[in-house]
Amino acid sequence: MARNCLTLESVRHSLIRQEDSIIFGLIERAHFPINFPTYSQSYVSNSLHTFSGPLLRFVVKETEALLAKAGRYANPEEHPFFPEDLPPSVVPPHNFEKFLHPPAASININKDIWDTYINKLLQLFVTPGDDGNYASTAASDLLCLQALSRRIHYGKLVAEVKFRESPQEYEPAIRAKDRDTLMKLLTFEKVEEAVMKRVAKKAMMFGQEVTLNKDGNDGKYKVDPSVVSRLYGDWIMPLTKHVEVEYLLRRLD
């Protein structure tokens, strides 16, 4: 859909579709235990020193460098975790439609997303332990981080649509830099409740063991549906709303 035709309904539809990517990402990651060395500062201290620091950082940085060359970050919906020193794109530029307000478009909260994912979310949905699969673990973390980042930064599009639909409602609070009022204006509790129920249901459907005999899967899921609901309620939606508020605060710049 052309950006200038975006509506609250169409951006919400995209958020619903993105739930699938996030839940599949969580299921893939939950396949491995925590594998703590993936995040350890000292993991490669004995190697040939082609890099230092956590393996996940190395995997994300190197992947982003490659994707930057392929033009990924020219797309306003994509946000790198390591924007410093990214190589230039080597592909012909695509003329992405400019839907966002330029001074607000550059918001990037990936640092918060990274810290939240590693320090708070992971231990809620993966088991303790170490099976040595650190590179595969980092690869599945990368997918989760990218899906979360895309969803949370989608808050910019949501905020732009909400602002365009009723600028007169938002302008006084933006001018007064009143975060609390902005948060109230952009919050739809009924929508949030529906999101939490739907993601739990999707986690049940996507995370069940599919067998050819009649036995059910004994209520066991690859990732706990109530945890998925909690990740959304406590972190993913609050971070999306944080992006919405930050965006609106710059909407009249």
Ligand SMILES: C=C(O[C@@H]1C=C(C(=O)O)C=C[C@H]1O)C(=O)O
């Ligand atoms: C994204 C929106 O803004 C808020 C954030 C929501 C979310 O992150 O899913 C849902 C409802 C709103 O409280 C929206 O209105 O759809």
